[in-house]
Amino acid sequence: MKSLCLFCGSNKGTRPEYQAAAAAFGRTLAEEGITLVYGAGKVGLMGVAADAALAAGGKVIGVIPEFLKAKEVAHLGLTELHVTQTMHQRKAMMAELSDGFVALPGGFGTFDELFEILTWAQLSVHDKPVGLLDIAGFFQPLLALSRHAVTEGFVPQGNMDLFSHSADISQLLQAMRAYQPKQTAKWLDLAKT
Numbered sequence: 001m002k003s004l005c006l007f008c009g010s011n012k013g014t015r016p017e018y019q020a021a022a023a024a025f026g027r028t029l030a031e032e033g034i035t036l037v038y039g040a041g042k043v044g045l046m047g048v049a050a051d052a053a054l055a056a057g058g059k060v061i062g063v064i065p066e067f068l069k070a071k072e073v074a075h076l077g078l079t080e081l082h083v084t085q086t087m088h089q090r091k092a093m094m095a096e097l098s099d100g101f102v103a104l105p106g107g108f109g110t111f112d113e114l115f116e117i118l119t120w121a122q123l124s125v126h127d128k129p130v131g132l133l134d135i136a137g138f139f140q141p142l143l144a145l146s147r148h149a150v151t152e153g154f155v156p157q158g159n160m161d162l163f164s165h166s167a168d169i170s171q172l173l174q175a176m177r178a179y180q181p182k183q184t185a186k187w188l189d190l191a192k193t
Contacts, residue, residue, distance in 0.1 A: 025169055064084070147160070
C-alpha cells in the first residue's frame, strides 16, 4: 500500500481520543512512507490527520470540490491539492489515487464515503482493502447494524470480509496488507431470484 484514502469527520468529535487517533494515523502513514489521500479539509479530524502527516514529513494529497474550496475550508499547505467540480468527481479521484481506504470516526459524509466504497468492493468495482479504525468503540453500532443486515438476509455473510476493523492502527494496517479480495463477492444471490 503506497497510498491510503482517509474518510473521517470535518468536526473533531467530543472525545479527545478521536483527535489523538487522527494525529497518530497521520504520523504512522508518514513514518511508513504511505501517502495520505483525503478530502482536503483543514478542519476537524481531517485537518488533524493531514497536519500530523505533514509534520512527520509525509506526503498528503487533498481532493476538494470547488464549492467547498470557495468556503475556505481547503487545506492550502498540502503536498498536492486537486479541485473538482462535483462531490462525485471528488470521490472518484480519491479512489483512483488510493491503494486502500480507512475510516475514522465521522458523520454522514464519512458514512456516505465508507458505504459507497464498500458497495464498490461488493460489486467488484475495486479490489482494495477497506478498514475501520474503531476508536473508543465508535464503529460498534455500525458493525452491529452490518451483522443485523446479514441476519436479515440483505448482506451475504461473506461480504463482511470486505473490510477489517481494529482499535489499533498497526493491527489494522497489517490486516489491510493481508487482504485478499474474493472473486466471489456477492451482491445478489441469482439462484434465489
